[in-house]
Amino acid sequence: MPAQVPIPGQPVRGSRSGKPIMALFDLLGRSWTLGVLWQLSEGGLTFRALQDRCEKVSPTVLNRRLKELSASGLVCRGEEGYALTEAGQELFALLRPFGPWAQSWAVMLEDMDSD
Amino acid sequence: MPAQVPIPGQPVRGSRSGKPIMALFDLLGRSWTLGVLWQLSEGGLTFRALQDRCEKVSPTVLNRRLKELSASGLVCRGEEGYALTEAGQELFALLRPFGPWAQSWAVMLEDMDSD
DNA sequence: ATACATCGCTATCAAAAATGTAGCAAGGGG
DNA sequence: CCCCTTGCTACATTTTTGATAGCGATGTAT
Numbered sequence: 550m551p552a553q554v555p556i557p558g559q560p561v562r563g564s565r566s567g568k569p570i571m572a573l574f575d576l577l578g579r580s581w582t583l584g585v586l587w588q589l590s591e592g593g594l595t596f597r598a599l600q601d602r603c604e605k606v607s608p609t610v611l612n613r614r615l616k617e618l619s620a621s622g623l624v625c626r627g628e629e630g631y632a633l634t635e636a637g638q639e640l641f642a643l644l645r646p647f648g649p650w651a652q653s654w655a656v657m658l659e660d661m662d663s664d
Numbered sequence: 665m666p667a668q669v670p671i672p673g674q675p676v677r678g679s680r681s682g683k684p685i686m687a688l689f690d691l692l693g694r695s696w697t698l699g700v701l702w703q704l705s706e707g708g709l710t711f712r713a714l715q716d717r718c719e720k721v722s723p724t725v726l727n728r729r730l731k732e733l734s735a736s737g738l739v740c741r742g743e744e745g746y747a748l749t750e751a752g753q754e755l756f757a758l759l760r761p762f763g764p765w766a767q768s769w770a771v772m773l774e775d776m777d778s779d
Numbered sequence: 780a781t782a783c784a785t786c787g788c789t790a791t792c793a794a795a796a797a798t799g800t801a802g803c804a805a806g807g808g809g
Numbered sequence: 810c811c812c813c814t815t816g817c818t819a820c821a822t823t824t825t826t827g828a829t830a831g832c833g834a835t836g837t838a839t
Contacts, residue, residue, distance in 0.1 A: 557770030558774075562720075568766075569767050570762060570763050570766040571699070573762060577698060578692070578693060578694065578696070578698050579693065579796090584693075587685065595814095595815070595816085596815070597814080605798080607799060608816080608818080609797075609818080611817095612817065612818085613796095636769060640765065643761050643765060646758050647685060648685050651683075651685040654684060655673060658671065658736065661737055694826095695825080695826065710786070712786060720828095722826075722829085723787085723828095723829095724788095724827075724828090725825085725826060726788095727788065727789085780839100783839095784837080784838100786834085786836100787832105788832090788833095789832075790829105790830085790832095791829090791830085793827080794826080794827070794828095797823080797825080798821100799823095800820090801820090802819085803819095804815105804818100805815085807813085808813085808814105
């Protein structure tokens with residue numbers, strides 16, 4: 550039985566209430582979801598191109614994530630393969646600052662470990 | 665063998681390169697990580713309080729997530745139980761806009777389904 | 780001191796999800 | 810027809826998550 554797509558308003562993995570933020574976290578908290586959104590941000594990619602970008606993702610999981618993201622209106626099929634929808638781009642806009650933040654986080658962790 | 669904590673600079677689940685953003689996505693892409701950060705944003709919580717807030721999390725997983733988040737410098741133990749570190753608060757600041765966005769996403773999904 | 784409650788977990792086992800690899804059906808080019 | 814790429818599906822294995830019970834430590838009231 551394949552996993553269900555988290556839908557705001559309905560109980561999801563981890564929340565009886567189905568609060569939108571919890572549904573979103575359920576979706577984003579699955580392996581590769583964040584990575585796929587990140588990779589698609591620069592333009593449409595074919596299934597295999599996406600697979601290559603995400604070095605270690607199995608086709609099984611990639612396909613499942615793409616279906617979930619499509620059902621959630623974040624991804625759709627464009628001329629060049631899979632692409633972010635408008636909503637997907639909005640979400641990515643929120644995600645973008647994570648890039649630079651992760652950099653400084655990495656530096657902080659190094660300092661933390663060397664002490 | 666328990667799961668390892670994703671560390672920037674080292675290969676992680678899903679990335680040979682170990683780019684910080686990929687390490688971060690690996691961490692955030694585990695079940696309950698996002699939810700825990702969210703719940704801790706309003707102040708320190710004890711283990712059991714956290715368990716109650718996250719309705720369905722098992723102690724096994726909660727404990728594992730807390731260890732990972734501690735090792736990653738995002739969470740530490742304060743006077744009132746577990747709390748966000750400074751870095752954790754920075755990350756939450758990036759996460760906060762997801763709340764309102766999730767609301768409008770929920771509305772969009774309803775419209776999408778009713779058409 | 781004893782009884783009881785609460786807290787932060789750990790142990791154990793079952794279920795679900797992810798991984799790795801192989802390969803198929805469809806479409807295009809030569 | 811032959812060969813190549815694309816978008817997957819099948820299947821077996823490993824990893825992760827989930828559910829439940831309960832232990833040892835600490836505090837508090839009796």
